Amino acid sequence: xxxxxxxxxxxxxxxxxxxxxxxxxxxxxxxxxxxxxxxxxxxxxxxxxxxxxxxxxxxxxxxxxxxxxxxxxxxxxxxxxxxxxxxxxxxxxxxxxxxxxxxxxxxxxxxxxxxxxxxxxxxxxxxxxxxxxxxxxxxxxxxxxxxxxxxxxxxxxxxxxxxxxxxxxxxxxxxxxxxxxxxxxxxxxxxxxxxxxxxxxxxxxxxxxxxxxxxxxxxxxxxxxxxxxxxxxxxxxxxxxxxxxxxxxxxxxxxxxxxxxxxxxxxxxxxxxxxxxxxxxxxxxxxxxxxxxxxxxxxxxxxxxxxxxxxxxxxxxxxxxxxxxxxxxxxxxxxxxxxxxxxxxxxxxxxxxxxxxxxxxxxxxxxxxxxxxxxxxxxxxxxxxxxxxxxxxxxxxx
Amino acid sequence: xxxxxxxxxxxxxxxxxxxxxxxxxxxxxxxxxxxxxxxxxxxxxxxxxxxxxxxxxxxxxxxxxxxxxxxxxxxxxxxxxxxxxxxxxxxxxxxxxxxxxxxxxxxxxxxxxxxxxxxxxxxxxxxxxxxxxxxxxxxxxxxxxxxxxxxxxxxxxxxxxxxxxxxxxxxxxxxxxxxxxxxxxxxxxxxxxxxxxxxxxxxxxxxxxxxxxxxxxxxxxxxxxxxxxxxxxxxxxxxxxxxxxxxxxxxxxxxxxxxxxxxxxxxxxxxxxxxxxxxxxxxxxxxxxxxxxxxxxxxxxxxxxxxxxxxxxxxxxxxxxxxxxxxxxxxxxxxxxxxxxxxxxxxxxxxxxxxxxxxxxxxxxxxxxxxxxxxxxxxxxxxxxxxxxxxxxxxxxx
DNA sequence: TTGTATGCGTTATCAT
DNA sequence: ATGATAACGCATACAA
Numbered sequence: 001x002x003x004x005x006x007x008x009x010x011x012x013x014x015x016x017x018x019x020x021x022x023x024x025x026x027x028x029x030x031x032x033x034x035x036x037x038x039x040x041x042x043x044x045x046x047x048x049x050x051x052x053x054x055x056x057x058x059x060x061x062x063x064x065x066x067x068x069x070x071x072x073x074x075x076x077x078x079x080x081x082x083x084x085x086x087x088x089x090x091x092x093x094x095x096x097x098x099x100x101x102x103x104x105x106x107x108x109x110x111x112x113x114x115x116x117x118x119x120x121x122x123x124x125x126x127x128x129x130x131x132x133x134x135x136x137x138x139x140x141x142x143x144x145x146x147x148x149x150x151x152x153x154x155x156x157x158x159x160x161x162x163x164x165x166x167x168x169x170x171x172x173x174x175x176x177x178x179x180x181x182x183x184x185x186x187x188x189x190x191x192x193x194x195x196x197x198x199x200x201x202x203x204x205x206x207x208x209x210x211x212x213x214x215x216x217x218x219x220x221x222x223x224x225x226x227x228x229x230x231x232x233x234x235x236x237x238x239x240x241x242x243x244x245x246x247x248x249x250x251x252x253x254x255x256x257x258x259x260x261x262x263x264x265x266x267x268x269x270x271x272x273x274x275x276x277x278x279x280x281x282x283x284x285x286x287x288x289x290x291x292x293x294x295x296x297x298x299x300x301x302x303x304x305x306x307x308x309x310x311x312x313x314x315x316x317x318x319x320x321x322x323x324x325x326x327x328x329x330x331x332x333x334x335x336x337x338x339x340x341x342x343x344x345x346x347x348x349x350x351x352x353x354x355x356x357x358x359x360x361x362x363x364x365x366x367x368x369x370x371x372x373x374x375x376x377x378x379x380x381x382x383x384x385x386x387x388x389x390x391x392x393x394x395x396x397x398x
Numbered sequence: 399x400x401x402x403x404x405x406x407x408x409x410x411x412x413x414x415x416x417x418x419x420x421x422x423x424x425x426x427x428x429x430x431x432x433x434x435x436x437x438x439x440x441x442x443x444x445x446x447x448x449x450x451x452x453x454x455x456x457x458x459x460x461x462x463x464x465x466x467x468x469x470x471x472x473x474x475x476x477x478x479x480x481x482x483x484x485x486x487x488x489x490x491x492x493x494x495x496x497x498x499x500x501x502x503x504x505x506x507x508x509x510x511x512x513x514x515x516x517x518x519x520x521x522x523x524x525x526x527x528x529x530x531x532x533x534x535x536x537x538x539x540x541x542x543x544x545x546x547x548x549x550x551x552x553x554x555x556x557x558x559x560x561x562x563x564x565x566x567x568x569x570x571x572x573x574x575x576x577x578x579x580x581x582x583x584x585x586x587x588x589x590x591x592x593x594x595x596x597x598x599x600x601x602x603x604x605x606x607x608x609x610x611x612x613x614x615x616x617x618x619x620x621x622x623x624x625x626x627x628x629x630x631x632x633x634x635x636x637x638x639x640x641x642x643x644x645x646x647x648x649x650x651x652x653x654x655x656x657x658x659x660x661x662x663x664x665x666x667x668x669x670x671x672x673x674x675x676x677x678x679x680x681x682x683x684x685x686x687x688x689x690x691x692x693x694x695x696x697x698x699x700x701x702x703x704x705x706x707x708x709x710x711x712x713x714x715x716x717x718x719x720x721x722x723x724x725x726x727x728x729x730x731x732x733x734x735x736x737x738x739x740x741x742x743x744x745x746x747x748x749x750x751x752x753x754x755x756x757x758x759x760x761x762x763x764x765x766x767x768x769x770x771x772x773x774x775x776x777x778x779x780x781x782x783x784x785x786x787x788x789x790x791x792x793x794x795x796x
Numbered sequence: 797t798t799g800t801a802t803g804c805g806t807t808a809t810c811a812t
Numbered sequence: 813a814t815g816a817t818a819a820c821g822c823a824t825a826c827a828a
Contacts, residue, residue, distance in 0.1 A: 049558070049559070049582070049584075051820095051821060051822085052821065052822060052823095053821080061798075061799085062798065062799045062800075063799090063821090063822080063823090064798075064799060064800080064801095064823080064824075065797085065798060065799075067822070067823055067824080068797095068798090068823090068824090071823080073823090073824090075797060075798080076797070076798080077797065077798090080797080080798085092582070094555050094558035094559070094582075095558075095559070095821080095822070096500075096558070096559035096820090096821050096822070097496075097556070097558065097559040097560040098495075098496040098497075098499045098500050098505065098559055098560065098820090098821080098822095099496075099500050099559070099804090099820070099821035099822045099823095100821075100822055100823075101496045101804095101822095102494075102496045102497050102500060102803095102804045102805065102806090102820090102821080102822070102823095103803075103804050103821085103822055103823050103824080104804090104822085104823070105804085107496065109539070109560075116525075117521070118521065118522070118525070119517075119518055119521055119721065120517055120518065120521070122521045122524075122525075123515070123516065123517055123518070123520045123521035123524075124516070126520075126521075126524070126540065126542065127514075127516070127520075127542065127543055130540065130541070130542050130543050131543050134541075134543070134549075134553075139539060139541065139556060139560075140539070140540050140541065141507070141537060141538070141539050141540075142524065142528065142538050142539075142540045143528070143532075143537065143538065144524065144525065144528050145525055145528050145529050145532070151532075155532075157492050158495070158506075158537060159495075160447070160492035160493070160494065160495065161447070161492070161493070161494035161495040161496050161497070161805085162495040162496065162507075162537075184447070184490075184492075186447075297725065323517065323721070323722055324721060324722050324725050327695065327722050327725055327726050328725050328726075328727075329726075329727045449804095449805060449806090450805065450806065450807095451805080459814075459815085460814065460815045460816070461805090461806080461807095461815090461816095462807085462808085462814070462815060462816080462817090463813085463814060463815075465806070465807060465808090466807095466813095466814090469807085471807095473813060473814080474813065474814080475813065475814090478813080478814085493805080493806070494804090494805050494806070496804090496805080496806090497804070497805035497806045497807090497820090498805075498806050498807075499806090499820095500804090500805080500806070500807090500819095500820045500821065500822090501805090501806055501807045501808075501819070501820050502806080502807065502820090503820085559821085
């Protein structure tokens with residue numbers, strides 16, 4: 001829609017396979033010239049990794065002393081500890097994670113299981129999780145990109161014995177039944193964006209309901225009455241919550257108004273179609289609230305093509321605050337989800353669950369959203385708001 | 399710049415801590431009602447995970463037979479195998495990864511080490527890596543979000559014995575010296591976006607040079623002569639290559655033109671400043687080529703505010719093809735980097751390195767780019783082009 | 797304080 | 813075909 005296309009070769013086509021390099025050279029100083037460099041010391045033979053035994057031999061002590069010294073368990077003379085540490089450093093000794101976790105029962109690793117996600121949401125979530133994991137001394141085993149339940153189940157199985165806990169981002173496929181069948185009993189788990197309260201798992205959700213509610217309140221506040229809603233896919237938990245929030249808000253804040261809800265699928269083009277459909281209505285809405293930003297962007301495109309002024313003739317709002325929202329014309333008002341914080345909180349919850357088994361088990365948490373008022377919804381005075389994580393419900397299941 | 403602000407509360411503020419839930423209920427059917435659900439069978443006691451011994455006992459065979467049967471190593475009667483499989487299924491037996499890799503010397507896991515990256519690039523890269531890893535039967539241990547060399551070194555150490563190989567995305571901090579000091583000798587590694595050819599590691603780069611060159615050719619082709627360039631940070635490899643490509647292209651395709659290069663830092667606001675600076679020039683450029691899209695977007699903002707028509711008065715082009723590029727007005731012409739493919743190729747290279755040690759070692763590969771012609775650079779006939787990965791150089795270091 | 801010995805769960809090498 | 817047993821690298825209870 002926005003782009004059209006003819007082909008234009010980007011790279012140099014030359015006969016010889018390796019000559020691209022040479023061609024560059026002839027054009028310019030050769031950017032591919034690279035410093036040759038030997039890595040590591042390449043000890044004799046294939047001794048690629050030193051073990052605790054090697055260190056023990058080198059330091060002329062037993063493996064037990066090496067273990068004690070390096071783990072700070074005490075019971076070792078300062079001088080022998082020094083000797084051991086030096087030997088370890090000399091040999092570039094690093095404890096073998098698998099071996100250690102075999103006896104320790106701790107992998108210091110958490111898993112992240114998520115559906116096939118593109119873009120900002122995924123990266124921000126992982127970012128939040130990873131940062132917090134590191135601060136807890138945990139590593140992150142990621143398994144993303146599965147649409148199928150079979151994929152996800154396999155990934156879950158493969159994590160057995162490799163993780164101390166797991167963060168699971170729910171999806172239509174990874175639902176209650178799936179978790180019941182595949183989530184190992186006793187494995188600390190945090191469910192993100194899930195409608196199930198599953199066993200001992202903690203649940204952390206986005207406050208879609210309140211976010212939508214607040215946006216409706218803003219729209220009503222700036223004088224809009226007939227607000228249409230573009231809903232998301234029915235099998236999506238977020239989408240359902242957002243629609244519920246919209247219905248509740250309208251019932252409360254604009255009572256008596258007949259609800260206008262057209263369905264979309266979170267995709268840009270479904271938003272475009274919804275926009276066209278709304279324009280064709282007998283009574284045109286004063287504002288359109290799309291259940292996510294991509295659909296709002298599609299709407300905007302439809303309005304632009306029809307020559308409708310936004311927000312002059314129709315106000316527009318979205319949900320998510322994807323980066324694009326700021327850059328469309330006019331900039332899109334939306335509900336911001338603090339994704340990295342969601343990840344961070346999930347990780348905190350999980351760490352707690354791991355360190356104090358049962359502590360946060362079966363608790364349900366909710367992360368508030370902000371609304372970001374930009375130009376697309378009229379009554380623009382700008383700004384954002386923030387709320388904090390609130391514990392909603394915590395049955396004493398233990 | 400684009401957003402201004404007043405605060406608007408998004409969530410309901412109520413006195414009681416837990417009452418948000420109740421409030422919602424009073425507004426609407428309670429969206430937080432969640433099905434209670436017992437997970438797993440909860441075998442007796444704390445037997446949370448069955449081991450191979452349990453299966454052996456259950457099937458009345460030795461652990462050796464269980465191992466053979468489940469690994470398809472042969473040497474086991476169909477009926478005993480059946481009995482073993484049934485016992486395993488009954489006990490929900492899953493082999494303990496750590497224990498297995500201790501003896502196998504294979505973790506079936508690869509590490510991904512990357513700097514603190516936001517947005518699309520990170521997510522697409524991980525996506526490409528993860529998808530391909532899965533198809534190779536490998537898992538992904540991610541360690542992202544370090545700016546410091548110390549951070550990265552610690553992450554690298556922690557991967558010892560937990561991964562069979564590693565993909566490293568270079569950054570100013572993770573450079574030749576860093577790798578020499580920290581990359582374990584003998585560990586299969588693929589360096590992404592790196593200017594060093596390090597030991598036995600394979601290197602995979604984006605063809606920044608050719609991408610920039612092609613875009614300049616396009617700009618010149620549609621009649622622009624005085625093309626200004628907004629460069630990126632000097633310590634960034636991509637930025638340097640792109641500038642080199644620009645210089646080379648201009649020298650070849652627009653000889654005699656005096657070069658106009660203003661420096662930026664890849665950030666939007668530096669692009670904005672560069673835009674203002676260029677507008678203030680005695681001789682205004684016909685086209686501006688920014689070393690990345692964010693700077694181009696900043697430029698565009700500066701031009702818009704100055705009332706300059708794009709592409710009418712000044713053409714504009716960027717690099718990366720971030721999602722935003724399509725949505726600004728006018729849509730931004732740019733050089734597309736196929737990031738997921740980069741990740742996929744890196745993973746392929748690594749899998750090769752793992753399975754056939756030394757096979758792809760010390761090879762250098764380059765992934766071509768596409769140019770995407772949209773409206774911002776004039777001469778708009780639309781479209782993209784694609785090139786494929788080409789092997790540039792492969793010393794016989796083995 | 798230090799060393800010896802056992803076991804973690806698995807695969808591999810022998811026997812039988 | 814099957815079973816006993818020795819690794820794998822580490823931490824730890826116990827002995828010295």
